[in-house]
Amino acid sequence: MAKHEGEIASSALVTNRTRGKKIRQVKTDFSGGKVIILGSVLPILLVIVWEILSRMGVFPAYQLPAPTTIIETIREMAQDGTLWTHIGVTTFRVFAGFALGTIVAIILGSFVGFYKKAEQIFDPMIQAFRSIPSLAWVPLFILWMGIGEPSKITMIAVGVFFPVYLNIVSGIMGVDRKLIEVGKMYGLNTFHLIRKVILPASLPSFLVGLRSGLGLGWMFVVAAELMGASQGLGYLLVLGQNTLSPEIIIASIILFAIIGKLSDWVLKLVEKRTLQWQDSLIKS
Amino acid sequence: MSLELRNISRSFDGKQAVSNISFSAQPGEIIGILGTSGCGKSTLLRAISGLDSSYNGEIAINGNTTKEIRDTTGFIFQESRLFPWLTVLDNITFGLKGNKQDKIIRAKQYLEHVGLKECGELYPRQLSGGMAQRVAIARALVTSPEILLLDEPFSALDAFTKMQLQDLLLNIWKTYQSTIILVTHDIDEAIYLCNRIIILRGQPGKIDKEIEIKEPHPRDRGSKQLVEYKAKILDSLDLNKPSVKTS
Known part of the structure; x- marks a missing residue:
């Protein structure tokens, strides 16, 4: 010794x-x-x-109201309860779209990442769809699904899908072949190889995709709600514009900023927890 | 556990890397495969391990000639290849099956064996190169492989760590009596560790010479006999001639 x-x-x-x-x-x-x-x-x-x-x-107050007026507006809305409905509706839309987009991205991304054939079949088409500005889908979705929730959630899901998908694929394809060999040396079958080596190795890339996907989700919810909604923070933007009350618009913008930051912070926390083994932690 | 290679050839894209390699290893023997780079040493080892199955010829381990990966062989690579997301202890238990408690007890035992008793909870990024390679050794040993394949396992380490780990390997070999196939380009390492050295030469690589080293372990790194073996090996690799000319 x-x-x-x-x-x-x-x-x-x-x-x-x-x-x-x-x-x-x-x-x-x-x-x-x-x-x-x-x-x-x-x-x-x-x-x-x-x-x-x-x-x-x-x-002039009809163009740029004082900060206290804006805070007062938020307080009033909080008091009569409408604030919580608006926040709740918008958050629900983002998370429903986020979940839908992420699930589809995980399924397609894993297929494309793992199977060469799937890559050859799906990837060219997905890349082609990616070059369409996602907002261009809005009229079509409204035409297909009406002005209700389905079209909005689909819209957001489309926005979330691409960054998550791209990061999953590049994460899986970038897994170190040398580590896969170690797994093979221990006689792991394909399923175990995926679960014990490939998934953990591609997790950092996946989380990066989730965070940028969530960011896009918040962007797209504004677009979706601007197109037509009776509730939600995006609706407040339209309402403020139509009733000539800039304080409502600014209040809505501030709320967007706060909730968006909060949700990103939650994901960042998850990232920090799961990636504590990494040499360079999150730079944010 | 006996190992026998019969007429192994392997080509990549039509270009032969090794051709017609045959040798056999007795149970508990340490065989060194020595050669300059590009003569197919690692190719041969990958064929034995089963990581590569597109070779011609037969590799029999205890008479069994399957081309698949067997759970009786362990592989130690040039780099430690630890999984960065697992702690040292989890890295060692990675290939073990069965009860979790048993796995941990077993892993701890091997961790102690390689002198890293206190490091089970660390992540690979917190280890030095020598420590990481120790963990890799423990990981390969924990499944009790009967044949241990080493692909230049110490070549990335500094001279002192290298010597420490060579001694560690000998200790382990004494305890477990596994058959060891060691690929190396370090002549001193081969002479210090091996019972028999197989020298590969040429492209494609062929067996040029087999040298048996009868000195018992532990050997003296500076002993006259080992120096003589070294001269013999250098001669057979045509590496001794320039120095003869100049002197």
Whole structure:
């Protein structure tokens, strides 16, 4: 065992190094707090200036209402309960579309990634469809499915599908052949090879796809709701425009920003949990 | 467990990589396959392992000539090839079947054997090159393979770690008495470890010479006998001539 002392010393060195990293991380967290403060100085200043200028009447209220007016609008909506319905409806649409698009992407992406024949059959067509701007589908979907929920959810699903699909395929195709060989050496059959080697190896790429898919989902829900809806944050945008109340429009924009960021943050958390083995963690 | 190769040939796109290789290994023997790069050493090893099945000829392990991967062979690659998403312990239990508790106990035992008792919970990215290769050795051993195939397993390591791991391999060999086929281009390594060295030469690679090394283990790395063997091998690879001329 004495022979291994050098190695063990070097292992101690490694753990020391990781400990060092932890300390540094704590430090960067502190400076992270500083960064947050530094980064929020300008927005806060702008909001204050905006408020003052609005009160002074520099900005006409029918074009750019004061921040307090906007907050008041949100508060009123929260009080009479309409806010929660709007948020709920929009969030439901995004997640239904996100789930649908992701499921289809997983199924097609796995096929195309695993089987050369499937790639030759499906991929050219999918790539061709990808070059169509997704919003161009809107009239067709409305024509087929009416103005109700199905057309909106399909719309969002189409938007979510492509980034998730592309990342799954490239993730599966990019799995290190050397690791697959190790799996084969242990006599794994195809199913186990997929479950124990290929899936975990392509997980990082899949999660990147999910995050960009979710981002597109939020983009497409606005488009879908602008086309015609009686509820939802996108509907508030139209309502604000039609009733000449910019405070509703801005309130809706702010709500979109908050919920979108929250949902991305949840996914980022999942990513951090599942990919803790990775050398370079998420850069966001 | 005996291993026998009969007339193994393998070509890639019509170009032969190895041709007509035949040799056999007795149970518990350490055989070194030595040769310059490109003479088909790794090709031969992949054929024995079953990772490659498009060769001509027969490979018999205990009389069985199937071309598939067998669970009685273990493979240690040049790189550690650990799964980055599994901890060291999970990497070792990867190929084991059966009760989870038993698997962990077994893995821990082998981890201790390679001198990394404390490192079971680490991820591969936290290991040094030598430690990672130790884990790879433990992973290959944990299934108790009767034939252990090594493809230049220490070539990416520094000289000191390399010597440590060579000794570790000998220790393991003494304990488990597995048959070992070691592909290497390191003459010192081959002389230090092997009972028999098969020298491959040419393109396609053919067996040029077999040298038996009768020195008992453990051997002295600097001993006169080993130096003589080295001169013999260098001669047969035509590598000794330039130095003769200059001196």
